[in-house]
Amino acid sequence: MMKVLCKFGMVCLLVMLFAGCEDHETPQDVVRQNGLPLSGSQEFPARQTGASGWADVSYNKTTHMLTFTLNWANLTGIPTGAHIHGTAARGSNAGIKFDFFKDIPQTQSGSYSTSVLVDGSKINEADLLNGLYYFNIHTPMNGGGEIRGQIEFYDQPHIVVKKGLVLTGMQQVPAVSTNASGTxxxxxxxxxxxxxxxxxWKDLTGTPTGSHIHGTAAKGANAGIQHDFFPNFPRDLAGEYSNSVMVDGVKIKETELLNGLYYFNIHNIIYPGGEIRAQIEW
Known part of the structure; x- marks a missing residue:
């Protein structure tokens, strides 16, 4: 009888231990984001490079560990630095918070995985979950960074995301017949x-002369400039650009933004009123 009770007790203990482990890794504890892109266009200022990369990241709110796998390809040279920088939104730079360069492969294409403690000092949890840190890989030709990737977790209640808004001439008012397009x-x-x-964007008919967010206007209507991002915008017929702007309640208002009353517009000398436009709709 005692042997039976001992065996039963061991089973109960194992069940409790496994249950505790499962509770420790509940979905509420962990946020993940896979396939975050790294590119020269996310650098500030943007870099022209054929290099690219991506990152898979996860953060455990209980252990405060940020785990990531970083992949890169076709760098212009052997890496000279690899870091997490912060705090900075897209379109701004910041200092090094976690240096993992000594451990990565010293190759133009490669992969690396590790974890770092979000200690509240160098890396802060709230700032991390608000997308204010970024990966950066440096090379001899691009000492300030050749490819960069913002660390963003989209599946959170305070975040709204829309991928692939289409830039077309047909959204212009009046409509423009053009082969230019974008997302x-x-x-x-x-x-x-x-x-x-x-x-x-690609296939513009002329070098950009302006790039803005306009509002407030629904589809089929025009409005004035509320955010001018042209000063750092590449003067290219095709390209990529990354930035951010404060929704300050004056130039850009949250309610109007979430109701689709702002739009992107790219202008050139042939189409001074705008060649391609995309309404910001969620």
Missing amino acids: VDVMYNKSTHLLSYFIK
Whole structure:
């Protein structure tokens, strides 16, 4: 009888231990984001490079460990630095918070995985979950960084995201017949009131002379400039650009933004009123 009770007790203990482990790794504890892109266009200022990369990241709110796998390809040279930088939104730079360069493969293409403690000092949890840190890989030709990737977790209640908003001439008012096109990925953080965006375009008929967010206007109507991001915008017929803007309640208002009353516009000398446009709709 005692042997039976001992065996039963051991089973109960094992069940309790396994249950505790499962509770420790509940979905509420961990946030993940796979396939975060790294590119020269996310550098500030943007870099022209054929290099690219991506990152898979996860953060455990109980252990405070940030785990990531970083992949890169076709760098212009052997890496000279690899870090997490912060705090900075898209379109701004910041200092090094975690240096993992000594451990990565010293190759132009490679992969690396590790973890870092979010200690509240060098890396802060709230800032991490608000997308204010980024990966950066440096090379001899690009000492300030050749490819960069913002660390963003989209599946959170205070984040709204829309991928692949289409830039077309037909959205212009009046409509424009053009082969130019593009896409915009947008993310709005209701806690920080930051609107972040990543814009791609191709086949413009002329060198850009302006690039803005306009509002407030629904589809089929025009409005004035509320955010001018042309000063650092590449003067290319095709390209990519990343930045962010504060939804300050004056130039850009949250309610109007979430109701689709702002739009991106790229202008040139042939189409001074705008060649391609994309309404910001969620």
